[in-house]
Amino acid sequence: MSGAMSKEExxxxxxxxxEILRTLQAPxxxxxxxxxxxxxxxxxxGGVWGYQLRYGLGVAGYHPAGMWGVYLVNFxxxxxxxxxxxxxxxxxxxxxxxxxxxxxxxxxxxxIFAVMIAGLFPAFIHLGRPWVFYWIIPYxxxxxxxxxxxxxxxxxxxxxxxxxxxxxxxxxxxLVPDLAxxxxxxxxxxxxxxxxxxxxxxGTDRQWHHYGASYLLLAGLATPLVISVxxxxxxxxxxxxxxxxxxxxxxxxxxxxxxxxxxxxVLTLLIPLRKIFHFEKIITLDTLEKVAKTTILMGxxxxxxxxVECFIAWYSGxxxxxxxxxxxxxxxxxxxxxxxxFCNAIAPLAFFWxxxxxxxxxxxxxAILINIGMYVERFxxxxxxxxxxxxxxxxxxxxxxxVDITITIGSFCLFLFLFMLFAKFLxxxxxxxxxxxxxxxxxxxxxxxx
Amino acid sequence: MRVRPCGEVVFMHGKQGLLAIxxxxxxxxxxxxxxxxxxxxxxxxxxxxxxxxxxxxxGKKPSIVRFITLLGGxxxxxxxxxxAVYAHxxxxxxxxxxxxxxxxxxxxxCFEGVILLAVIFSVCxxxxxxxxxxxxxxxxxxxxxxxxxxxxxxxxxxxxREKVRAILETSGAEEVxxxxx
Numbered sequence: 001m002s003g004a005m006s007k008e009e010x011x012x013x014x015x016x017x018x019e020i021l022r023t024l025q026a027p028x029x030x031x032x033x034x035x036x037x038x039x040x041x042x043x044x045x046g047g048v049w050g051y052q053l054r055y056g057l058g059v060a061g062y063h064p065a066g067m068w069g070v071y072l073v074n075f076x077x078x079x080x081x082x083x084x085x086x087x088x089x090x091x092x093x094x095x096x097x098x099x100x101x102x103x104x105x106x107x108x109x110x111x112i113f114a115v116m117i118a119g120l121f122p123a124f125i126h127l128g129r130p131w132v133f134y135w136i137i138p139y140x141x142x143x144x145x146x147x148x149x150x151x152x153x154x155x156x157x158x159x160x161x162x163x164x165x166x167x168x169x170x171x172x173x174x175l176v177p178d179l180a181x182x183x184x185x186x187x188x189x190x191x192x193x194x195x196x197x198x199x200x201x202x203g204t205d206r207q208w209h210h211y212g213a214s215y216l217l218l219a220g221l222a223t224p225l226v227i228s229v230x231x232x233x234x235x236x237x238x239x240x241x242x243x244x245x246x247x248x249x250x251x252x253x254x255x256x257x258x259x260x261x262x263x264x265x266v267l268t269l270l271i272p273l274r275k276i277f278h279f280e281k282i283i284t285l286d287t288l289e290k291v292a293k294t295t296i297l298m299g300x301x302x303x304x305x306x307x308v309e310c311f312i313a314w315y316s317g318x319x320x321x322x323x324x325x326x327x328x329x330x331x332x333x334x335x336x337x338x339x340x341x342f343c344n345a346i347a348p349l350a351f352f353w354x355x356x357x358x359x360x361x362x363x364x365x366x367a368i369l370i371n372i373g374m375y376v377e378r379f380x381x382x383x384x385x386x387x388x389x390x391x392x393x394x395x396x397x398x399x400x401x402x403v404d405i406t407i408t409i410g411s412f413c414l415f416l417f418l419f420m421l422f423a424k425f426l427x428x429x430x431x432x433x434x435x436x437x438x439x440x441x442x443x444x445x446x447x448x449x450x
Numbered sequence: 451m452r453v454r455p456c457g458e459v460v461f462m463h464g465k466q467g468l469l470a471i472x473x474x475x476x477x478x479x480x481x482x483x484x485x486x487x488x489x490x491x492x493x494x495x496x497x498x499x500x501x502x503x504x505x506x507x508x509g510k511k512p513s514i515v516r517f518i519t520l521l522g523g524x525x526x527x528x529x530x531x532x533x534a535v536y537a538h539x540x541x542x543x544x545x546x547x548x549x550x551x552x553x554x555x556x557x558x559x560c561f562e563g564v565i566l567l568a569v570i571f572s573v574c575x576x577x578x579x580x581x582x583x584x585x586x587x588x589x590x591x592x593x594x595x596x597x598x599x600x601x602x603x604x605x606x607x608x609x610x611r612e613k614v615r616a617i618l619e620t621s622g623a624e625e626v627x628x629x630x631x
Binding site: 138146150162165169184200204206211212213214222225436440441442443 | 476
């Protein structure tokens with residue numbers, strides 16, 4: 001038999017389809033058991049949120065001065081996680097970085113689930129009266145009140161909803177040819193469902209022509225959006241006057257941090273996915289190594305931002321800025337500050353060694369460390385700054401209690417639950433792009449002819 | 451009406467031609483070039499991946515999706531700014547110290563509107579211009595086209611049929627068959 005074969009991995013076109021679509025076969029008991037456990041914990045966290053609704057945000061440990069706590073930490077963390085998906089799928093697409101093809105689909109899915117979960121926190125969980133969340137939406141009303149389009153909170157609503165919509169459409173656009181491939185191999189109800197979402201795609205020249213033009217434009221439009229979203233999120237803090245928040249470095253600092261955490265989450269999810277689905281030929285060690293190299297860059301940028309914050313606290317001569325920084329580094333939350341520095345700026349430096357970059361266990365452990373570090377970073381910024389502002393009378397310590405912690409764990413469970421559904425019911429690798437990367441089968445010469 | 455081996459019902463509408471299935475893309479390009487030279491009517495080319503060479507050979511113009519996307523961006527930007535202006539002018543609770551038309555924050559509002567509507571228009575454009583969604587697959591469609599095979603559908607009269615078939619068969623087509631649609 002002759003046919004198309006990928007240059008590096010030695011996969012023919014038909015094998016690409018087989019390799020990826022076999023992951024859509026009926027899952028085993030362990031899959032359903034894990035999925036059920038995650039779902040049960042999500043339900044439990046939902047119940048705890050109901051308890052919070054009944055008795056108010058005070059049950060989650062919110063009191064002056066700590067009125068912005070773990071819920072907003074979660075919001076910033078999940079928005080950050082969402083960034084790498086668009087980075088990998090849009091920015092690297094524009095740069096023609098071919099190594100992205102094996103991981104782009106999963107990273108995009110990660111983006112969508114992370115944005116969905118991020119949106120839950122400011123829109124519902126962190127709101128005192130979530131049943132009136134729609135007041136933020138601009139619509140004619142009897143109160144003659146409109147949302148303030150000058151407010152960074154309004155920017156947030158616009159940016160996050162735009163980002164979610166764009167990410168979803170970009171992801172879906174990429175999925176359509178693969179859904180058609182899944183439809184063509186499936187039977188029964190699955191065939192109907194894949195067929196419905198594939199919209200009758202048949203890979204004609206006309207379809208590819210318009211699809212290709214649109215996909216490039218979507219990538220071009222998503223690129224500035226991804227930069228803007230975390231800049232907008234950073235303005236929630238930077239436009240306030242609280243020392244530790246009020247900083248012009250925040251937008252690039254937040255964007256770099258978001259990409260840093262997102263890449264770490266990509267490694268955290270894809271290493272097990274690669275192992276479970278035997279994707280070693282598609283998500284190669286070279287691909288993971290390139291993610292690790294990008295992580296070095298992001299780690300250095302984040303480390304530089306930490307150093308600049310320290311420098312500005314001293315160089316500005318602003319006493320409040322200085323005391324805020326000293327509180328971060330040596331005060332109540334100091335252990336978290338040093339964990340953050342180690343995990344985000346020091347640990348990724350291990351990737352300078354090739355052996356570490358190419359060792360799957362080291363990659364996984366360092367990715368987990370970065371995830372922890374980036375979560376802690378958001379905690380240090382949001383809760384640390386809020387608890388120690390201008391007036392000693394208003395100082396106070398916030399620490400999450402069982403309500404915050406349960407809802408936070410629930411958000412992680414929801415994320416894993418959605419990701420597991422995605423991995424088992426949708427093509428988790430972009431087949432058409434893997435084929436494009438491999439190059440078309442040629443009769444005359446090349447490595448494709450067998 | 452006839453029933454294909456996979457069980458799919460195919461309706462005859464009057465047009466007829468030949469479908470050739472290729473394994474190698476260089477064979478496909480060669481036959482496309484030959485048909486273009488001879489001005490044979492190429493109805494459709496099927497491919498499991500995007501090949502820009504097909505657009506070049508078929509002489510396709512740049513996609514109109516670009517202009518539709520631009521239109522969406524302009525509408526989105528102006529629409530969002532118009533909404534922000536209207537909201538500010540309609541607000542009944544007058545607060546001091548804020549400009550009536552704060553242009554700087556509206557850059558962000560405008561930006562989000564541009565991106566949002568440009569993307570929505572772009573996606574709608576490629577779907578509709580690609581003649582999607584479709585309830586039924588085309589009669590000429592083969593399941594292998596989403597996997598590893600390429601196809602050319604050529605319309606021809608009964609008089610041309612044998613000549614076209616000969617070209618396709620000598621160009622490396624794996625299979626050539628009659629199709630009506």
